[in-house]
Amino acid sequence: MKKYLLILLTLSLVLLIGCDSNSENETETGQIIIRAFDAPFQGNVEHIFLNIVEVSVHKSVSETESDTLGEWIVLSDTDTTIDFLELVNGEMATLVQTDLEEGHYSQQRLLLGDSSTIVVDGNTYDLKVPSSSQSGVKCNLGFSISPDEIVEFYLDFDAERSIHQYANNDRYILQPTFRVFKSQLSGTIVGTVTDTSGTGIRNISVYAVAGDDSITTLTGESGEYMLILLAGTYDISARGYDLYADTTYQAVQLNAEEHLTDFDFIMK
Incomplete structure (x- = not known):
């Protein structure tokens, strides 16, 4: 009986050591x-x-x-x-x-x-x-x-x-050519581009400029746009089809994980 108990105890120790070893090797x-x-x-x-x-x-x-x-x-x-x-x-x-x-x-x-x-x-x-x-x-x-x-x-x-x-x-x-950045360090700016009657205009270029760096997007079917940008300070403008926007948003401060809305343009 003692002999069997000794064998069981030895096996238990081996299994425990094996489990500890596997735990240490887990990545x-x-x-x-x-x-x-x-x-x-x-x-x-x-x-x-x-x-x-x-x-x-x-x-x-x-x-x-x-x-x-x-x-x-x-x-x-x-x-x-x-x-x-x-x-x-x-x-x-x-x-x-x-x-x-x-x-x-x-x-x-x-x-x-x-x-x-x-x-x-x-x-x-x-x-x-x-x-x-x-x-x-x-x-x-x-x-x-x-x-x-x-x-x-x-x-x-x-x-x-x-x-x-x-x-x-x-x-x-x-x-x-790619720009790569952490999503946690970026934010978004959204808006719409319309004509003077309020109708959205597609394929208008919207620019975010910070120093010598310029990021661009195009408006969608209803004139909507979204810019995904690293946190920073930007001038936001729009142009296309020989039309000119009614405004330029200057020195827009975008913080990380911030979502800025209503940056709208009327094209004339």
Whole structure:
């Protein structure tokens, strides 16, 4: 009997040690979310379909390490094609929403496939990615994530600066330009653009200018617009169709996670 008790006690200790060992090896995680939207493209471009094949982040050994250390962690390798011209006025596409091991990360990387296209006047053309961009578009925005923390990023695709057409040619080159920032550090400004009768006007450009930086959106079907901006001070203006706005809002202070409304324009 004593012999059996001794065996049971030994097995219990082994199981306890094993459980403790597994607990120590468990990796604690937070959650990362990456959502994308677009700054509009002026002119007769109808669609910009970007083919995204991988989203990854670079985990650092420490916050002061060089880029040669650490490792790339794939967050998503789902082959996805998104029409970025649809992602305006608050419309977003969720690229990633997944658990991520706690620690410090120095970069984000977006890898594009070879199926990106642009539609101009009803005609579809390939968007060629230069060899210099085929290793992926890297955004050097470092961040840390703690257990149970949710970190959300906005990825703003600048179509105007990203797409280039050869002169007198139907070839289009894609050199992707993105702004990446934490959603918690941003806010929104919304309003409507109408004519003197109060009817909303679509496709009017609304600008937010801070120093040398300019962010643009286009009004929707009813003249509505939304600007998603980093916290800061902006001048807000509108123009289009050879029309001029009745006002410019100067030195508008936008705080993080703030939603400002009624920044309306009447076009004359």
